[in-house]
Amino acid sequence: MSEWFDGIKAQFILNFVEKSRWRYLLTGLFNTLKITFFAVLIGIALGTVIAIVRSTADRNLNAMRHGPGRTILSFFDKICRLYLTVVRGTPVVIQLMIFYYVIFASSRNSVLIAIISFGLNSAAYVAEVVRGGIMSVDIGQTEAGRSLGFNYVQTMWLIVVPQALKNVLPALANEFIVLLKETSVAGYVAIKDLTKGGDIIRGATYSPFMPLIAVALIYLVLVVFFSWLVGKLERRLRNSDH
Amino acid sequence: MTTNVLIKVTGLEKHFGKGENAVRALRGVDAEITQGEKLVVIGPSGSGKSTFLRCLNRLEEPTGGQIIFDGVDITSPSCDINHVRRRMGMVFQQFNLFPHKTVLQNITLAPVKHKLMTREQANARAMELLNRVGLVEKAAAYPSQLSGGQKQRIAIVRALAMNPEVMLFDEPTSALDPEMVGEVLQVMKDLAREGMTMVVVTHEMGFAREVSDRVMFMDEGRIVEQGTPGDIFVNPQNKRTQDFLSKLL
Numbered sequence: 416m417s418e419w420f421d422g423i424k425a426q427f428i429l430n431f432v433e434k435s436r437w438r439y440l441l442t443g444l445f446n447t448l449k450i451t452f453f454a455v456l457i458g459i460a461l462g463t464v465i466a467i468v469r470s471t472a473d474r475n476l477n478a479m480r481h482g483p484g485r486t487i488l489s490f491f492d493k494i495c496r497l498y499l500t501v502v503r504g505t506p507v508v509i510q511l512m513i514f515y516y517v518i519f520a521s522s523r524n525s526v527l528i529a530i531i532s533f534g535l536n537s538a539a540y541v542a543e544v545v546r547g548g549i550m551s552v553d554i555g556q557t558e559a560g561r562s563l564g565f566n567y568v569q570t571m572w573l574i575v576v577p578q579a580l581k582n583v584l585p586a587l588a589n590e591f592i593v594l595l596k597e598t599s600v601a602g603y604v605a606i607k608d609l610t611k612g613g614d615i616i617r618g619a620t621y622s623p624f625m626p627l628i629a630v631a632l633i634y635l636v637l638v639v640f641f642s643w644l645v646g647k648l649e650r651r652l653r654n655s656d657h
Numbered sequence: 658m659t660t661n662v663l664i665k666v667t668g669l670e671k672h673f674g675k676g677e678n679a680v681r682a683l684r685g686v687d688a689e690i691t692q693g694e695k696l697v698v699i700g701p702s703g704s705g706k707s708t709f710l711r712c713l714n715r716l717e718e719p720t721g722g723q724i725i726f727d728g729v730d731i732t733s734p735s736c737d738i739n740h741v742r743r744r745m746g747m748v749f750q751q752f753n754l755f756p757h758k759t760v761l762q763n764i765t766l767a768p769v770k771h772k773l774m775t776r777e778q779a780n781a782r783a784m785e786l787l788n789r790v791g792l793v794e795k796a797a798a799y800p801s802q803l804s805g806g807q808k809q810r811i812a813i814v815r816a817l818a819m820n821p822e823v824m825l826f827d828e829p830t831s832a833l834d835p836e837m838v839g840e841v842l843q844v845m846k847d848l849a850r851e852g853m854t855m856v857v858v859t860h861e862m863g864f865a866r867e868v869s870d871r872v873m874f875m876d877e878g879r880i881v882e883q884g885t886p887g888d889i890f891v892n893p894q895n896k897r898t899q900d901f902l903s904k905l906l
């Protein structure tokens with residue numbers, strides 16, 4: 416028993432303490448959080464815009480009079496559909512590499528590139544979630560807004576979207592958690608994220624057990640922590656407006 | 658009697674769907690609503706009365722015909738309907754209060770965002786209106802904390818806060834429990850007494866008889882008969898009007 420414990424202890428010292436290898440994990444964690452946080456902001460902002468275009472088109476395109484408004488809406492709807500199809504139809508790691516090696520080949524700010532590509536990827540998933548939320552808000556809310564003289568965009572912004580986002584908050588939180596874990600492929604484009612940090616240690620010590628378990632544990636703790644945070648936020652929103 | 662015509666409707670048509678399967682909800686409706694008039698629209702379900710009302714502020718886009726509001730053709734493509742709607746209050750069967758905003762925010766949202774009033778002016782006006790309907794103490798409440806009758810009174814106040822020239826009521830008491838109908842009708846009666854122009858789609862015949870200047874009976878997308886409440890309720894001429902009223906009374 417004591418032998419086994421000594422073995423574990425030696426492993427721990429080798430992997431984390433020696434040469435301050437724990438710092439790989441810390442820098443990695445910091446990069447992972449940075450990428451996830453900013454990507455989620457891009458995802459929600461762009462995803463909401465796409466959702467507004469798509470749900471507007473779904474609801475109104477058939478009933479609209481022929482004219483410039485209809486043509487423009489139809490055009491943007493087609494763009495959004497194409498975007499959703501391409502982004503959801505290809506693996507995120509391929510998208511990341513296309514951004515890194517092709518589109519931004521001249522830039523070496525890999526964290527920024529990762530933020531952009533994970534953000535654009537997340538937007539596609541957020542868009543469908545938010546669109547569901549918008550469609551679930553009673554049409555009477557839109558009618559009430561319009562009857563008070565608000566234009567379509569004001570009605571969406573002031574009345575429909577706040578209710579829609581609140582309704583889909585659990586699904587958005589899930590998207591955040593999925594994104595957090597998806598960023599583990601960032602190592603493909605030489606980003607030192609959490610997963611890559613573990614890999615570096617493993618490569619140096621030739622001992623896979625400790626680094627992998629440590630990385631897994633850190634992801635798990637993050638996910639549990641964020642789930643708890645979102646639960647709290649949800650309860651507060653429910654309290655404030657029943 | 659013939660004073661200012663506020664709303665003039667000619668040949669109003671509304672079709673839902675296209676081609677042969679289209680439902681013709683309105684089949685050529687002509688109507689004039691004068692300043693200060695209280696018009697009650699009655700009719701069986703599917704008669705087009707709600708569609709008619711919703712066309713007046715273009716919540717339904719008319720398929721044909723013309724609506725002139727205060728001298729402006731609001732069916733023309735060049736008309737800015739958002740500006741017209743600020744002058745027309747609308748009250749819905751399902752209240753449609755904004756659940757994520759307090760009562761006070763519901764009432765002040767439009768006047769403040771349209772920059773018709775400052776926040777302070779809008780708040781003061783809202784409190785004054787809330788006082789009139791006896792709901793001052795609910796200013797900070799959320800809609801989910803209110804009863805149906807209270808919600809509808811707030812919805813009326815929300816429309817009034819824009820100082821509209823006409824109020825459109827789309828079956829305002831149909832979604833209410835019976836014991837709450839009275840409080841909403843009372844607010845509407847007070848409003849009528851103050852001289853507001855009102856168009857009311859309702860099944861409340863008592864209200865129609867007591868408050869309206871004119872009752873309009875619609876069926877199958879047309880105005881079948883109209884006249885004073887006395888004419889329509891006591892002495893209806895058309896067979897369909899007689900049938901409809903005999904089922905109700």
